Every structure is written in structure tokens, then in C-alpha cells.
Amino acid sequence: MEATSTAPGCPSCGRSMTGTAMVLARREEDGRRVCRGVWQCSDRHLWWRWSDRPDEPWEVCPHPERFGA
Numbered sequence: 800m801e802a803t804s805t806a807p808g809c810p811s812c813g814r815s816m817t818g819t820a821m822v823l824a825r826r827e828e829d830g831r832r833v834c835r836g837v838w839q840c841s842d843r844h845l846w847w848r849w850s851d852r853p854d855e856p857w858e859v860c861p862h863p864e865r866f867g868a
């Protein structure tokens with residue numbers, strides 16, 4: 800656990816990621832409207848994750864044309 804940094808590491812290459820967007824979406828699973836945080840590493844891997852579920856694994860963001868840097 801990194802106590803001094805909140806930047807997550809890329810699940811694919813391990814580089815640190817920076818947030819690029821917050822997306823509000825309806826989650827099919829429980830019908831709630833929840834924000835997804837979109838993060839990208841310096842090798843341009845793009846991931847997102849429900850902001851209220853930080854313990855869940857990253858999912859590949861399927862919209863690089865919208866959220867990628």
C-alpha cells in the first residue's frame with residue numbers, strides 16, 4: 800500500500816495513471832446512477848472503475864476516442 804500517493808498503477812504495464820474524466824452512468828447491476836472515474840497511464844492504456852467501488856478491478860474503458868488523451 801502506498802500511503803503517500805493516490806495515483807493508481809496501470810493494471811497492464813504498472814505505470815502510474817492520471818485521471819482524465821468522470822462519467823455519470825446508470826449501472827445495470829443495481830439501477831443506480833454512479834460516477835465512473837476514467838484513468839490513463841503514460842503508455843495510453845485507458846481504464847475506468849466505479850467511483851464508489853474502489854476495491855473492484857479496473858475495466859478497460861471502451862471509449863478511447865472520447866476520454867483518451
Ligand SMILES: [Zn+2]
Nearest residue numbers: 809812840844
Ligand atoms: Zn499502461
